[in-house]
Amino acid sequence: MFFAAAAFDLPTGPASASAGISWPDVALSFFAIVLEGAPFLLLGAIVSGLVDVFLPANTIKNWLPKSKTQGIFAAIGAGLIFPLCECGAMPIVQRLIRKGVPPAVATMYMLAAPALNPLAMFSTYLAFRNQDPLLMIVLRFGFSLVVLVFLGFWLLKLRPDQMLRAETITGSTKQTQEFSPNPGLVLTPRSGLSLGGLQQFTGAVIRDFTGVLLFLVIGAAVAALFSTGFNRNLLMPVGHNIILGPLAGILLAQLLCLCSTTDAFIIAAFVPFSIPAKIAFLVAGPLIDLKLYWLYRSAFKPSFVHGLWVRALAATFILTLLYSLQP
Amino acid sequence: MIARQLSFFAPAAVMSAWATVMLHSIATGHIKQLLSPMFRNYVLVAAIVLIVLSALYLFLYEPARETSASALAPGSCIRQLGRWLVLLIPVVAASILSPSSLSGSTLQNRQLDSTAGAIPMPTWNSASQANAKAIIDSDPNQAVPVEVTDLITISHTPAQIKAFDGRKVRVIGLFNNQGGNLKLVRWIMWCCAADAQPWSVALGGNTTGDWKNEQWLEVTGTAQFPSTLGHIIPHIEVDSIKPAQEPDEPFLSP
Numbered sequence: 001m002f003f004a005a006a007a008f009d010l011p012t013g014p015a016s017a018s019a020g021i022s023w024p025d026v027a028l029s030f031f032a033i034v035l036e037g038a039p040f041l042l043l044g045a046i047v048s049g050l051v052d053v054f055l056p057a058n059t060i061k062n063w064l065p066k067s068k069t070q071g072i073f074a075a076i077g078a079g080l081i082f083p084l085c086e087c088g089a090m091p092i093v094q095r096l097i098r099k100g101v102p103p104a105v106a107t108m109y110m111l112a113a114p115a116l117n118p119l120a121m122f123s124t125y126l127a128f129r130n131q132d133p134l135l136m137i138v139l140r141f142g143f144s145l146v147v148l149v150f151l152g153f154w155l156l157k158l159r160p161d162q163m164l165r166a167e168t169i170t171g172s173t174k175q176t177q178e179f180s181p182n183p184g185l186v187l188t189p190r191s192g193l194s195l196g197g198l199q200q201f202t203g204a205v206i207r208d209f210t211g212v213l214l215f216l217v218i219g220a221a222v223a224a225l226f227s228t229g230f231n232r233n234l235l236m237p238v239g240h241n242i243i244l245g246p247l248a249g250i251l252l253a254q255l256l257c258l259c260s261t262t263d264a265f266i267i268a269a270f271v272p273f274s275i276p277a278k279i280a281f282l283v284a285g286p287l288i289d290l291k292l293y294w295l296y297r298s299a300f301k302p303s304f305v306h307g308l309w310v311r312a313l314a315a316t317f318i319l320t321l322l323y324s325l326q327p
Numbered sequence: 328m329i330a331r332q333l334s335f336f337a338p339a340a341v342m343s344a345w346a347t348v349m350l351h352s353i354a355t356g357h358i359k360q361l362l363s364p365m366f367r368n369y370v371l372v373a374a375i376v377l378i379v380l381s382a383l384y385l386f387l388y389e390p391a392r393e394t395s396a397s398a399l400a401p402g403s404c405i406r407q408l409g410r411w412l413v414l415l416i417p418v419v420a421a422s423i424l425s426p427s428s429l430s431g432s433t434l435q436n437r438q439l440d441s442t443a444g445a446i447p448m449p450t451w452n453s454a455s456q457a458n459a460k461a462i463i464d465s466d467p468n469q470a471v472p473v474e475v476t477d478l479i480t481i482s483h484t485p486a487q488i489k490a491f492d493g494r495k496v497r498v499i500g501l502f503n504n505q506g507g508n509l510k511l512v513r514w515i516m517w518c519c520a521a522d523a524q525p526w527s528v529a530l531g532g533n534t535t536g537d538w539k540n541e542q543w544l545e546v547t548g549t550a551q552f553p554s555t556l557g558h559i560i561p562h563i564e565v566d567s568i569k570p571a572q573e574p575d576e577p578f579l580s581p
Contacts, residue, residue, distance in 0.1 A: 022430040031421035032361040032519035035349065039366075039373035046376075130483075185407075186334060190389045202383045206338055209380075214410055217417055227521050228429075231436045262517040265581070269524065 021229035029224035033257075033291070037087040037216050044088035045209035048095035052204040053197055057100040064101065071105035072152035076145070079112025085259060086114050086292055087216060091208035094168055094299045103163050104155035107300075111151060111312075114286040115144040120260040124282065127264035132275075136264075139275070139323070140282045147283060147315045154311055163304045185210065212298045219294030223257035226290060230255050236272050245277035246320035250313055253285030260286035276324035280316055287312040330404050335390040337411040339381040344415055346381070348422045349374035360427055363516050363580040428577055429514060429523065431540045434503060438525045463490045470495040470547050475513040476579055478528050478550060478561035488552045488559065496550045498563065499571050502538045503527065509534055511546055511563065516578040523578055532565040545571035 051060075065071050084092070093110040097103050114120065121137050128136040155163075187203045235252055238244035249267070258266055267273065267281045288296070288309050296305045349370050352358040358367050429437075459480045465471050473496050481487040500511035510527040517523075532548060548565040 020432040022432045024424055024426040025429050025433040027421045028360065028425040028429065029519075029521040031352075031418070031425045033521050034418055034421075035352065035358070035361055035370055036366055036519040036521075038345065038349075039369040042373050042376060185338060186391045187388050188391045190387055193387060195387060198383070199387050202380065202387055206342070206380060206384055210338060210341065210414065213414055217413060221417065224521060228433050229436060233438075256522075258522055259518055262522055265517055266522060266524065 021225070025228045026224050029228050030220050033220035033223055034217060037220065038213065040085050040088040041091065041212055041216055042205075042209055044084070044091040045205045045212070047088075048091040048208045049201045049204040051092065051095050051099065053201045055099065060096065060099050060101060064105065068102055068104060068156055071102060072108050072149075072156065075105045075108035076112045076116070076148055076152070078109050079114075079148075080116045080118070082113065083117040083119060084113040085261075086286070086295060087212075089113050090212045090215075090295050090298060094208065094212075095204075097164065097168055097299070103160045104152070104158065107155055107163065108148065108152050111287055112148050114260040115148060115283070116141065117260050117286075120264070120286065123261050124264040127268040131268065135275070136278070136282075139279045143279060143283045143316070143319045143323075144286070146319060147287065147312060150315050151287075151308070151311060154307075158304070163300055165299060165301055168299045212295065215294045215298040216291075219257070219291035222294065223289075223291040226255040227257060232270075236270070239270060239273035239277050241274075242276075242324045243321065245274045246280035246317055246324060249273065249277035249280030249282075249320070250284045250316060253281045254289045254313075256285075257289045257291035258285060274324065276320040279323070280320040283320070284313055284316040287316075331390050334404075334407060335388070337408075339384050341411055341414045342377045342381045342384070344419060346374040346377035348418055349377075352422060357422075357425070357427075359576055360425070360520060360578065362519050363578070365580075366518060427573070428501070428541060429520065431503065434512065434525045434541075435505070437523070438527070459484075459487060463487060467494060470497045472497045473550075474498065474579065475500050475511060475526055475528050475561075476515065478563075479526055481550075482552050482559045482561045491550055492552055494550050495547070495566075496563065497545060497547045498528070499543065499545050499574055500527075501540075502542045502544045503540055504538070511544065514578045516580050520578070528561040528563055530563055530565055532563075534565050534568060536568055538568065543571045543573050545569050 065074050089110050093106045096106045096109075121141060124137050124140055125133045127133075185207055187207070189199050193199070232252070235248040238248045241248075252267075252270075253263070256263075256266065263282060263285050267278045270278065273281075288305075293305060293309065296308070300308075352361060353367065353371055353374075358370065362370065459477055462471055462473055462477055463481070471494060475498060478496070478498070481491050498511055500513050503510040503512045509530040511530055512525045512527040514520075514523040514525055530546065530548075538544060545568070546563055546565055547567045548563040551562045551564055552559050553562055554560075
């Protein structure tokens, strides 16, 4: 029914799901998302290039805990200390995996960095400063941590080939075109030039940037469509419901595809939503949404991303439902 | 031969096109409708880096002399060409087709009815409170120039409501008429236009005129703060309305 009204500014009456989709507005939102995300993606690709040139695989391996379980908790801690936005994290995570970091550990960092981001907690405080901010921060941080640990134990059980696309090879230091996010890009060094380090860096940045950018473009298109065309008031009547409230929060997070440093300001305005519904929104959104789904697809197999999606949302729902049911 | 040349120049073309689109949006001021001020310099830096990367690419690499059999296969060529086109066409098309402001249907989809007066005015800092105090302390004999957001900020503090109720104000915003409910709207943008939310004050009194939805208007009238269903919703009893130029910053940022 959402798409039934898809037309240029076609009003569909108060009972309809949407006031219609304005395609120029979708273009505006899409353009805004890619312009906002591209600089961070480029920054991530540059860091990835620097890691490629200056950090030997052995050095990285020496830094990591020997046990994978400890690695998972170290990754959660790293997400807290080295916060990164979702777009910037993707090229770095892929590079770390190609440098030999266990995929489970790198993936956990990818999930933890936006979810436990101190800036996200600070923005939560600001957004809810008239609505019990400390409770919101404690619940957001605590529930995110629990969901991350749950996902971490699931990640530990998976083999790299169950998680990663063939291009995101594990444990390899080879830099051939086949093992990059943009495997079709053929880079032939100019004959007579011997600028090895610069060539390696430039090639890595271009491969990583253009490879992940494709998925950012697709994700941004989906996010723009829903953030523009979905009528937010539709979820208001169920936002305070004990069971449907958390579901509404999760659904809203999936559709709006907001950054973790911004999302608190948007959900704070949903006054009829219960606290569990708002927390469900704040916990689920940074882990996965329609935009992140596509970004994750740049490195991971679809089956893995689907599994991650289901588990992240189910864990968020169960936690917030339990909180909702408490007397 | 052509395929090899195309595949060689495609990365530089795509990166240059993104840089051009970014610089164009900055040069034309279109970026003000897309990103909050905090993010605009990042786009400028990214555009410069992309130009440098394009130049480095052309300097450091050359067309493949011998392409592998798999890369020459028609399916592989088409897939790679499609990849570059997906990177090129949507962003160029969006830069051309993007309007200067969001439309009424998006406003309807994103606004949260009847709660505007109940939620705390979102802000990154305490600037909005300081601004509200300055407005209250201004000359009561003059129409005070205020933003829609200032009136919403004031509406959350009983003392400020008492001090400001009945004062003449001059406000610029987008006109919106939904079934006879007249509003003056401003969009608030956190990071980008995709997360922008509309905030509004109600209009009453002398609102006659052939005003169109999403038209920029300057409204002069009396600020009032009536309570509706327990919520204080700012209201302007209008004395006069006239068309206004789009403000330098069409979206407000907290």
